[in-house]
Structure formats: C-alpha cells, structure tokens
Amino acid sequence: MAEKLLELKRVSMAFGGLHVVNELDLHVDEGEIVSVIGPNGAGKTTLFNLITGVYEPTEGDIVFAGRSIKGMDPHKITKLGIARTFQTLRLFLNMTVIENVMAAAFAHTRAGAFRAMLRTPGMRREEGEIRNLAEERLAFFGQRLMGYRWNQPAYSLSYANRRRLEIARATATNPRLLLLDEPAAGMNPTETHEISELIGKLRDEGGYTILVIEHDMHVVEGISDRVVALDHGVKISEGSFEYVATDERVVEAYLGTKATATK
Amino acid sequence: MTDAELPTPNVPDSLTEPAGPAVGQDEWVARHAERRLLRGGRLGAVEERLRAAPWWAWLTVFVCLAALLPVGFSSGYVRRVAFDTVLYMLLALGLNVVVGWGGLLDLGYIAFYGLGAYCYALLSSNQFDVHLPTVATLPIVVVVGAVAGWLIGLPSWRLSGDYLAIVTLFFFQIFIVVVTNGDHLFGHNVTGGSNGIGGVDANVRPFNLFGHDLPVAHSGSFNVAYLYVVLAFFAVVFVLLRFVNESRIGRAWRSLREDPLAAELMGMPVNWLKLLAFSFGAAVAALSGTIFAALNAGVFPTTFAFPLLITVYTMVILGGSGSQAGVIVGAIVVNVLLELLRDAGNARYVFYALIVLALFGVYRLSVRLAVVLGGTIALGFVVHGIASAIAKSNVDGPANGENWLIDGLRHWVIVPRDLGPWKQITYVALIGVILLLTLVRGWWRVALLVPTLYLAAFVWENVMLTAPEATRFIILGAILVSVMIARPSGILGERRVEIV
Numbered sequence: 185m186a187e188k189l190l191e192l193k194r195v196s197m198a199f200g201g202l203h204v205v206n207e208l209d210l211h212v213d214e215g216e217i218v219s220v221i222g223p224n225g226a227g228k229t230t231l232f233n234l235i236t237g238v239y240e241p242t243e244g245d246i247v248f249a250g251r252s253i254k255g256m257d258p259h260k261i262t263k264l265g266i267a268r269t270f271q272t273l274r275l276f277l278n279m280t281v282i283e284n285v286m287a288a289a290f291a292h293t294r295a296g297a298f299r300a301m302l303r304t305p306g307m308r309r310e311e312g313e314i315r316n317l318a319e320e321r322l323a324f325f326g327q328r329l330m331g332y333r334w335n336q337p338a339y340s341l342s343y344a345n346r347r348r349l350e351i352a353r354a355t356a357t358n359p360r361l362l363l364l365d366e367p368a369a370g371m372n373p374t375e376t377h378e379i380s381e382l383i384g385k386l387r388d389e390g391g392y393t394i395l396v397i398e399h400d401m402h403v404v405e406g407i408s409d410r411v412v413a414l415d416h417g418v419k420i421s422e423g424s425f426e427y428v429a430t431d432e433r434v435v436e437a438y439l440g441t442k443a444t445a446t447k
Numbered sequence: 448m449t450d451a452e453l454p455t456p457n458v459p460d461s462l463t464e465p466a467g468p469a470v471g472q473d474e475w476v477a478r479h480a481e482r483r484l485l486r487g488g489r490l491g492a493v494e495e496r497l498r499a500a501p502w503w504a505w506l507t508v509f510v511c512l513a514a515l516l517p518v519g520f521s522s523g524y525v526r527r528v529a530f531d532t533v534l535y536m537l538l539a540l541g542l543n544v545v546v547g548w549g550g551l552l553d554l555g556y557i558a559f560y561g562l563g564a565y566c567y568a569l570l571s572s573n574q575f576d577v578h579l580p581t582v583a584t585l586p587i588v589v590v591v592g593a594v595a596g597w598l599i600g601l602p603s604w605r606l607s608g609d610y611l612a613i614v615t616l617f618f619f620q621i622f623i624v625v626v627t628n629g630d631h632l633f634g635h636n637v638t639g640g641s642n643g644i645g646g647v648d649a650n651v652r653p654f655n656l657f658g659h660d661l662p663v664a665h666s667g668s669f670n671v672a673y674l675y676v677v678l679a680f681f682a683v684v685f686v687l688l689r690f691v692n693e694s695r696i697g698r699a700w701r702s703l704r705e706d707p708l709a710a711e712l713m714g715m716p717v718n719w720l721k722l723l724a725f726s727f728g729a730a731v732a733a734l735s736g737t738i739f740a741a742l743n744a745g746v747f748p749t750t751f752a753f754p755l756l757i758t759v760y761t762m763v764i765l766g767g768s769g770s771q772a773g774v775i776v777g778a779i780v781v782n783v784l785l786e787l788l789r790d791a792g793n794a795r796y797v798f799y800a801l802i803v804l805a806l807f808g809v810y811r812l813s814v815r816l817a818v819v820l821g822g823t824i825a826l827g828f829v830v831h832g833i834a835s836a837i838a839k840s841n842v843d844g845p846a847n848g849e850n851w852l853i854d855g856l857r858h859w860v861i862v863p864r865d866l867g868p869w870k871q872i873t874y875v876a877l878i879g880v881i882l883l884l885t886l887v888r889g890w891w892r893v894a895l896l897v898p899t900l901y902l903a904a905f906v907w908e909n910v911m912l913t914a915p916e917a918t919r920f921i922i923l924g925a926i927l928v929s930v931m932i933a934r935p936s937g938i939l940g941e942r943r944v945e946i947v
Binding site: 267275291300303 | 687690691693694698702705706708709710712713714717727944
C-alpha cells in the first residue's frame with residue numbers, strides 16, 4: 185500500500201454547540217484521487233478549511249507527510265505542500281491572469297523587499313523563474329488561458345475560465361496535495377467533461393495527489409480511486425464509487441427514504 | 448477544443464499576437480474593452496505612443512521639467528509652491544503603498560510624517576544639544592519611522608476596513624496629544640509642547656549635504672536647493688517603491704488587497720505583509736518629515752493635524768489609489784489648485800475655465816453646447832440690462848480681484864453695491880438648482896442649465912470670492928465629487944471591480 189500523504193485522526197470541529205465534523209478519520213495516499221461527497225451541510229468545505237488551517241480542529245490531529253499540521257498558520261501549511269481552490273471563487277480579480285498565478289509562487293521564492301529595491305541579479309533571475317513557472321502552469325490548460333489572456337484582468341474571464349485559473353493558481357504553490365472544492369460547479373456538460381479529464385491529467389502528468397469535493401456524480405465516477413461520503417460531519421461510507429453509490433446509508437442521506445438506488 | 452489536440456504544456460508558440468480575431472469570436476469579445484479605449488486617427492497614434500512609453504521615461508521627463516522650473520520662474524513663491532507640491536507627491540507615494548497597494552485604511556499616516564519631523568528636530572537642534580550630521584539623521588529617522596509603522600500596523604492583524612481606520616486614527620490623536628503636551632514628559636521638555644521646537648533658542652539646523660549647509664532662505668526668499676533635494680528624494684523613493692511593487696512582495700500586497708484569505712491560503716504570510724506595507728508607508732512619511740522640519744527650521748504640533756491627513760488622502764483618491772502616476776497627478780492637481788484659489792483673480796480664471804471645460808466634456812461640440820453657452824451669455828446681458836435700468840447701484844458693486852476677465856464680465860454679471868439677505872438666498876438657491884439639475888434629463892437639463900450657470904456666476908462673484916479661504920475647499924470638494932462620479936477609480940487609476 186502506498187504511503188499515507190494526509191491523515192486525519194479522529195478530527196472534530198465544533199462551533200459552539202454545533203458539531204460540524206465529528207471524530208472523522210480520513211487518509212489520502214500518495215498519488216490517489218479521493219472524492220468527498222455528501223449532501224449540503226455535511227461538513228465537506230469545513231473539512232477543507234480544517235486541512236488548510238483556516239480552522240483549528242477542536243479535537244484530533246491532522247498529519248501531512250509525517251508531520252502534524254494542526255494549529256499551523258495557513259500560509260505555512262501551503263508552503264508544506266497543500267493547496268486548494270474555493271467553492272465560491274476567490275481570485276484576485278483586479279490583477280492580471282498571469283499575476284494571479286505568479287503571486288501564488290510566493291511561498292517557495294525568497295527575494296525580499298531589500299533585494300527587490302536593489303534589483304539584485306539573484307532577484308531578477310528568480311523573477312524570471314516565477315514568470316516561467318506561471319506560463320508553464322497556465323499552459324497546462326491548453327488554449328483556454330493562453331496568449332492575450334495573460335495580461336487581462338482576472339475579472340474579464342468567463343466563469344469556467346475562472347475555475348481553471350483557480351486551479352492554475354493553486355498548482356503554482358508547488359503543492360503535493362491539491363484540494364479541489366467543487367471544480368465542476370456551474371459548468372456546462374462539455375466543460376464538466378473537460379474538467380474530469382483535467383483532474384486525471386493533473387494526477388498523471390502533474391504528479392499531484394488530489395482530494396476533491398464534487399456533487400456531479402458523473403465526474404465522481406470518472407475520476408475517483410476512492411470515494412468518501414459524509415453526512416452531518418460523520419463519515420457514513422467509504423470505498424469504490426460503485427460501493428458508496430449503492431450504500432444504503434448514502435442513499436438515505438441524499439434522499440431521506442430507503443428508496444431503491446438508481447445508480 | 449479538447450486538451451488532447453493541444454501542444455505540450457510548455458511555452459507555446461501561440462504567444463505571438465494573432466493578426467486579428469474574427470468579429471464575434473471569443474477573443475474578439477474579450478478584447479472589446481481594449482479596442483474601445485484606443486482612438487483611431489492621428490490623435491490615437493499619439494496616444495498609443497504615449498501609452499507605450501515606459502515609466503522611467505515619464506519619470507525622467509517629469510523630474511527634468513521640475514528641475515528646470517526655477518530657470519523660468521525666479522519668484523520665491525512659485526518655487527516654494529513647487530517644493531510643497533513635490534513634498535506632497537512624496538507623501539502621497541508613501542500613502543499609496545499602504546492604501547493603494549496593501550488596501551489598508553491607515554488614518555494615522557500623518558503621525559509618521561510628524562514623527563519624522565520631530566525626530567529630525569530633536570537630532571539636530573539645541574533641544575538636547577544633539578547635532579548629528581544630516582547624512583546620519585536621515586537613515587535614523589527612516590528606520591525610526593519604519594519601526595513605528597511596524598508597531599502601529601499590529602492592530603491590522605485582527606482589524607480590517609473601517610475598524611482599522613478608527614484604531615489608526617486613534618493612534619494619530621495620541622500622537623497629537625503627546626506632542627502638544629510633551630513639554631512635561633516625565634519631567635523633561637521633549638517636544639516643546641504647543642510651541643513646538645523652533646525659533647532662535649532651539650536652532651533647528653537646516654540640511655547639511657556634501658559639506659554644505661543649505662540655508663533655508665537666500666536673501667529673504669526660498670532657497671531653491673530644497674526643491675532639488677526633495678526632487679531627488681522623490682525620484683529615489685519612486686523608483687524604489689516601483690521596484691518593490693514589481694516584485695513578489697508587490698504582487699503579494701495586491702493579492703492581500705484583493706482577498707486576504709485567498710492570499711493567506713496561497714502561501715502569503717498576510718500579517719507580515721501588512722506590517723511591511725505599514726513600515727514602507729511610515730518610512731516614506733518620516734523621510735518627508737525631515738525635509739519639512741529642516742525647511743521650516745522647526746516643528747509645530749498644529750502642522751500635523753487632521754486637515755493635512757484629509758488633503759493627502761484627497762490627492763491619493765483623486766489621482767487614483769494604487770497608481771503611482773495617479774497619486775502624483777492627484778498631488779499636483781490638489782496643491783496647485785489650492786494655491787491658485789488663494790488669490791481671487793486667479794480663482795476666477797480657474798472657476799470659469801472649469802465650467803467651460805466641464806460643459807465641453809459633457810456635451811462635446813454639439814448643438815446643446817452652443818445653446819447652453821449662447822443662452823447663458825444672452826441671459827446675462829438681458830439681466831444686466833434690466834438691473835442697470837432699474838438702478839445703477841445694482842451693477843456697480845466692488846469687484847473682488849482685479850484682472851481683465853472681470854473688466855469684461857462686469858457688463859454681463861451683476862455685482863450689486865449692497866446684497867443684503869440675497870447673499871444667503873442666492874447661495875442656497877444655487878445648491879437647490881444644482882440638485883434639481885441631477886433629476887432632469889435631456890433638453891430640460893439644457894434649459895435649466897442656462898439659469899443655473901448664470902446664478903453660479905452671480906454667486907461666485909458676489910458671495911464666494913468674498914471668502915476665498917472657504918471657497919477653495921468648496922471648489923476642491925466639488926471637483927472631488929465630480930471626478931468620483933465620472934471616474935470612481937480616480938484620474939489615472941485602473942478600473943477596479945468589487946464583485947462580479
């Protein structure tokens with residue numbers, strides 16, 4: 185069995201008396217694509233916020249690459265190699281497309297304010313490297329984010345392209361683990377298909393391990409090595425797509441009654 | 448287009464700009480805004496050239512022009528105004544780092560300016576008998592400013608937006624209180640209290656650079672050397688800040704302005720970046736303070752008050768927060784305008800020029816423009832004729848500020864000898880009519896504009912010019928309101944969207 189890249193050990197999160205995540209055990213192996221599914225309010229996005237350090241779990245521990253990341257600042261967690269996208273897009277809208285990606289290279293670059301003011305050769309070399317990195321990351325999306333688009337402000341992009349740009353920005357932090365929060369939300373069938381292919385390509389060519397929240401079951405079916413179903417902050421099922429999709433508890437969580445599964 | 452058809456993910460060959468996308472295509476749509484910005488024809492070609500010029504070319508031209516200014520103007524007053532303007536530009540550049548790039552509403556900014564001035568005065572005067580050479584004082588003051596900025600920036604870890612504004616404003620008030628009462632600080636006279644540090648006893652030394660004292664005045668008028676010093680400071684600060692903005696730090700600042708949470712999650716240490724922005728702004732402000740203290744041979748607490756803060760903010764917002772060129776233009780426009788409006792004669796030129804320009808900007812060369820201008824002029828002569836026929840005393844009042852313009856205007860606008868209660872009535876009526884103007888459209892507006900303009904000229908000549916000190920700020924406020932309506936991002940600011 186492959187090495188565990190990320191492991192959550194009995195993680196709980198409560199806001200006051202509201203238990204959003206309850207004693208959750210979860211692991212993601214190196215090179216795996218794991219999908220998290222569950223009805224609205226199941227705690228999926230909270231899970232992402234816990235992993236990336238936006239919230240600190242009230243109980244339990246989160247281990248990334250053999251090191252506990254509980255209570256770390258989010259930017260330090262990103263530096264260790266976890267990057268995410270947002271369900272509600274959070275691009276730097278008034279910056280250009282390429283600047284959005286270049287900005288995300290901050291954690292693994294070094295030149296400080298003084299070297300920038302003096303424009304030392306090392307600083308200029310690093311700027312060139314950041315630029316190349318950004319161009320390479322954008323090229324991953326084919327023609328979608330190329331050429332003239334680089335110098336346009338991010339707000340001029342279409343919705344689907346904004347989603348793509350968010351993924352490009354996340355990959356510019358040089359992550360090992362990529363967290364995608366509903367990458368296919370709001371996309372048309374063609375674009376959804378494209379995103380499924382892209383997620384596979386991110387793992388195969390980019391070498392990223394991927395944890396993805398997704399509502400579109402076609403996407404989940406197409407990409408997942410393993411599926412985890414959450415409801416009310418509790419893991420109710422885990423396994424292959426076929427297993428989870430036919431699991432009675434999952435069907436119940438979605439539909440509320442013990443109806444026959446159609447899928 | 449699917450990914451399979453695409454070339455390998457590396458630097459693509461499609462980088463070269465395509466000759467021209469077909470109408471309606473994806474790219475054509477995406478470039479629509481860009482095309483609208485560019486004019487065709489000869490003027491468009493010139494504009495394109497100007498846009499293509501790099502920033503350092505603009506900076507060089509600007510600094511050269513400013514440096515040549517004393518050649519053309521021997522008046523100490525003009526030179527002093529030029530000096531003040533460049534000093535304001537320096538202040539605006541510093542504020543732009545915090546507000547424009549970092550997106551942090553820092554209302555304590557002027558405290559750092561004051562801190563720099565007081566530090567300079569303490570380090571080169573008889574107050575504590577410390578007389579450091581200027582080359583040593585400047586770096587010390589800049590470092591002190593940066594450290595103070597770092598500390599005052601700490602609340603920004605937990606506060607943002609208006610909350611941060613209030614807390615920094617509070618620090619500004621503390622600064623004023625401490626400085627004004629600093630003559631009994633733990634039993635020592637540190638800041639000279641409300642008298643400040645100045646005068647013969649304190650003997651605040653002027654700058655001493657390269658072994659030469661730069662006396663404040665040359666045979667009674669402003670020493671032009673200070674203009675060159677402040678210009679050099681400005682150029683250096685401009686370039687250094689520009690370099691920082693074009694680095695990863697600058698990108699991180701702008702990311703922080705756009706979305707602090709996303710910036711943090713993309714690996715940028717947001718709290719540290721906020722403090723860095725505060726530090727940079729404060730250091731620039733402190734540097735500006737040293738020149739101010741040296742030139743005035745003293746510092747006084749009343750200088751570093753709220754109106755100055757508002758003035759610098761106006762410059763940044765009017766010019767375009769976030770754009771270095773913008774805040775410079777803002778500083779020039781605001782300071783030069785305020786100076787011009789001091790004198791009634793000059794103020795009259797400014798007033799009528801602004802009205803004609805604004806009309807031209809709104810109506811261009813159209814029938815409506817002709818109707819408005821012609822109507823207003825005709826109305827004036829009619830009213831003047833009637834008023835003088837009734838009584839000569841209606842039109843032979845005293846003129847404020849003599850120049851050729853009023854000689855002509857006297858036959859058009861009525862200036863009664865005694866206005867009585869009409870002073871207040873017409874002023875309030877003017878405000879009412881202007882508000883009414885915003886409610887009507889089309890030819891109704893044109894029709895209403897004619898009496899409004901005449902009323903404005905009447906109020907200007909009879910009411911506003913009699914109180915120039917208040918008038919100049921009213922005019923500045925009116926300009927600010929109009930610019931913010933027409934261009935919310937400022938004169939040279941980039942268009943920004945909040946939520947799309």
